[in-house]
Amino acid sequence: MELTFWDRIVRAFQYDHAIWHNIFLTIIYVIAAACVFFAIRYIRGLIQKKERFSIAAFLSILIGPLVFPVILFLILSIALGGASSVTPGQNMVAFKTSDGEDAIALSTANFLANETGRYGTHGRTRYYAVALSPETGEEIWQTKLERGGEAELLGKTGDKLWYFTGNGLQVIALKSGKTLAKTTDFKGIQxxxxxxxxxxxxxxxFVYFKGLDGQFYQINPKNLTGQVAKGGIQATDFPESSVSGKRFETTQITTNPGNNQLVAFLSDKEMQSIQSGGDIETDLENERSYLYETKFVEQNKVAVSPEQKVSPQAFIAGEFILDPNKKRPPNDAFHKLTDFESQVTDTNSSSYSADYIRFARLTGGLGLSTSSKYLPLTTSKGDWLIWHCETTEMASNLKLSAFNPKTKTVSWTTDLHTSSISNTARQGDKLTLLSNGYLLEINLKNGDLKGYSFENDRFFSKKPE
Known part of the structure; x- marks a missing residue:
């Protein structure tokens, strides 16, 4: 996915957001046009005078004037182009275009380098609202955002996108990318x-904000007017951090409704602590773990048998992805299977208290609180989705696997080519992921990956492993 030297040369002769580059490139094209004109004039003169053609004279006219400016242009373009970058924001909105095609709206920070050397790289950053096709990486529209600081997508209301620009708000039409309102247009609340x-x-x-006077305000997206909010908002609704994406909830423990048992990721270290009867502490490091199908309780004690391993495949830091749109029913077997007291027959045993604590530490460390809320994210084929790492390194690339709980087999595994995911969106059997440098789309039926690299402005596709 990295650009080759030839790719960088080809990219240099394309217009971009850098003004100096576009002016210089235009001058190159003007000189080239002039060289072609004089070369044709030279040939016509030879024909009229019936003189002998000289290849050296022809090339000196056609190429000579271009040599120095082109070499200088390429040196500057490749050097500064390599120092420039495009970084996507952490938020995105999935929508359908007027043609019914899938699209993703987000913000990008375009850093354009104008100087690089021993004292570092200098330039300027401009922010844009962008809509891309996750299928091809093709740009659908792009709109420059107001200057003011770090910009980010806030969200969508109807057919309008709301962007924070560092100084205020900018409203953009979802389908066309046209700016509908800027900060100065919000009269009365500006x-x-x-x-x-x-x-x-x-x-x-509705769009809400904390006013500089300490009151909560709301903006009506239909007429873009604002007023003091009379209800529907409270302080806890606002994010605690400056920018945070939207990721799926994950867990290391869930239940298989087919056989009324828990399915959990356990490392060898965790298995040893369970079998030894000692204190249980779940692994916080990126260790190899395996899937076990168990009830965690046998003969009134915490127990897991090696024979309960359901798949020989190891997952490094494996976690089930949960579906926030599918809440776990109150009568789900999961609640009983994660309640130690309801599974033991002798609560007066001398070892009851110790085993109760061991069970609570084990299930709690595996993500009990999260898994009790939602069911696993399931594909149309009935597979569960699993995040896991490629290696045990902290900055390891992530992988996505589809696990069939009925056949207990892995249907496919796809390398995501990124170590972090900032935002996710699902549309049918397509899962869109936004990372610090890529927009990825995974076909949940077969694991095929399509991606767009913001840094290299390149689309790529990969088959599952």
Whole structure:
């Protein structure tokens, strides 16, 4: 996915966001046009005078004037182009275009280098609202955001996208990318717009913010008017951090409804502590773990048998992805299977208290609180999705696998080519992932990956392993 030297040369002769580059490139093209004109004139003169053609004279006219400016242009373009970068924001919105095609809207920070050397790289950053096709990486529209600081997508209301620009708000039409309103257009509340992302939120098709006077305000997306909020918002609704993406919830423990047992990721270290009867502490490091199908309780004690391993495949830091749209029913077997007291027959035993604590530490460390809320994210084929790492290193690339709980087999595994995911969105059997440098789309039926590299402005596709 990295650009080759030839790719960088080809990229240099394409227009981009750098003004100096576009002016220099235009001058190159003008000189080239002039060289072609004089070369053709030279040939016509030879024909009229019936003189002998000289290849050296022809090349000196056609190429000579271009040599120095082109070499200088390539040196500057490759050097500064390599120092420039495009970084996506952490938030995104999935929508359908007017043609019914899938699209993703987000913000990008485009850093354009104008100087690089021993004292570092200098330049400027401009922020844009962008809509891309996750299928091809093709740009659908791009709109320059107001200057003011770090920009980020807040969310969507109807057919409008709301962006924080560092100085206030900018509203953009979802389908066309046209700017509908800027900070100065919000008459009456303009002076109350905060300059921190965490003081804005999109909720129930309204935009709320904490005014500079300490009051909560709401903006009606239909007429873009604002007023002091009379309800529907409270301080706890606003994000605690400046920018945070939206990722799926994950857990290391869930239940297989087919046989009324728990399915959990356990490392060899965790298995040893369970079998030894000592204190149980779940692994916090990126260790190899295996899937076990068990009840965690046998003869009134915490127990897991090696024979309960359901698959020989190891997962490094494996976790099930949960579906926030599918809440776990109150009568689900999971609740009983994670209640130690309901599974033992002798609560007066001398070892009951110790085993109760061991059971609570084990299930709690595996993600009991999260898994009790939601069911696993399931594909149309009935597979569960599993995050896991490629290696035990902290910055390891992530992988995504589909596990069939009925056949207890892995249907496919795909390398995501990134070590972090900031945002996720699912549309049918397509899962879109946003990372610090890529927009990825995975076909959940077969694991095929399509991706777009923001840094290299390149689309790529990969088959599962």
């Amino acid at each position: 002076n109350q717009l905060p300059k921190q992302y965490k003081n804005y939120i999109v909720k129930n098709q």
